Amino acid sequence: MKKYPPPENAHNFGAPKLNAVVKQAIVDSVAKRDSRLSCQQAQVGSGLSAIAIVISDLLKTEGGNAELIEKLSDAGRLLSDVHHTLSVSRKELAILNLNKEWKETLIDSPVDEWLFGEDLEERLKAAKSLQFSSKQLKTVKAPQPKKYFKLQKSIQLSTGSQTRWTISPRSQQSESQQSGFQQAVQLSVQSPGGISSTGPIQECEEIPQVLENSTSAIGTHFPDGRSIIREALKLGKVPTDSLEICMASISESTLKQYSRV
Structure with a gap:
């Protein structure tokens, strides 16, 4: 190899050096593999230099052997292709475990005295x-808030009136307070008493107080909280296989609020 160094006008015959920024980013095993491939590439480059010297000597001779020059030229082309293939292989193996965002920039870098080009750092920047x-x-779309549901009531107590229970949507901020229902349901329970009062839509937490004030009208046949909600789900056409899941999502303390005290 020392006998046939790269010609002064063909420095690319030698093995290109690995860029420092890439060498620091790869692991030792990859660096050692690249070093072995670099030695093989340097040997191919020395073979190219030897062929180039012979061709130059033949061209200096008057009436040089054209057939011999052609064969040597073909051998040089074959070795040049091997030399180029080794450069491509070294680049692909070196960037195999590097950041994929820079893969295109690294692989497209032209080879000169350096494997990834002399201006690699400027290209990366x-x-x-x-x-x-x-x-x-790029346009960033804001995420759509999810809808949840909260149990509310609308009560009208009078002769022949009905107690209506509904589940209505709530904002995403109250997610931790939701019971897990995902449909609107309503339950109608006939009020057997004769008390007449009208209440606005209130949250379900206030229902026990209203029920307590109307105990005499409701009587002893008022169902417990579990029965109320189960009937509400049935009337809301909740599938049977989903009914128990919905019921299991309601805590015991919540069920007690809808039971008669």
């Missing part, structure tokens, strides 16, 4: 700036 600018141009 330009690619990073381009990625940042592209992200700024």
Whole structure:
């Protein structure tokens, strides 16, 4: 190899050096593999240099052997292709475990005395700036809030009146307070008494107080909280296989609020 160094006008015959920024990013095993491939590439480069010297000597001879020059030229082309293939293989193996965002920039870098080009750092900076600018141009869609449901009531107590229980949507901020219902249901229970009163729509936490004030009208046949909600789900056409799941999502303390005290 020392006998046939790369010609002064063909420095690319030698094995290109691995860029420092890439060498610091790869692991030792990858660096050692690249070093072995670099030695093989240097041997191919020495073979190219030897062929180039012979061709130059033949061209200097008057009436040089054209057929011999042609054969040597073909051999040089074959070795040049091997030399180029080794450069491509070294690049692909070196970037195999590197950040994929830079893969295109690294693989497209031209080979000179350095495997990834002399201006690699400038190319990486330009690619990073381009990625940042592209992200700024993209439109980011705001996530749509999910709808949840909260049990509410509308009560009208009078002769022949009905007690209506509904589940209505709530905002996402109250997610931790939801019972797990995902449909609107309503339950109608005939009020047997004769008390006449009208109440606005209130939250379910206030129902026990209203029921307590109307105990005499409701009588002893008022169902417990579990029965009320189960009937509500049935009337809301909740599938039977989902009914128990809905019931299991309600805590005992919540059920007690809808039971007669």
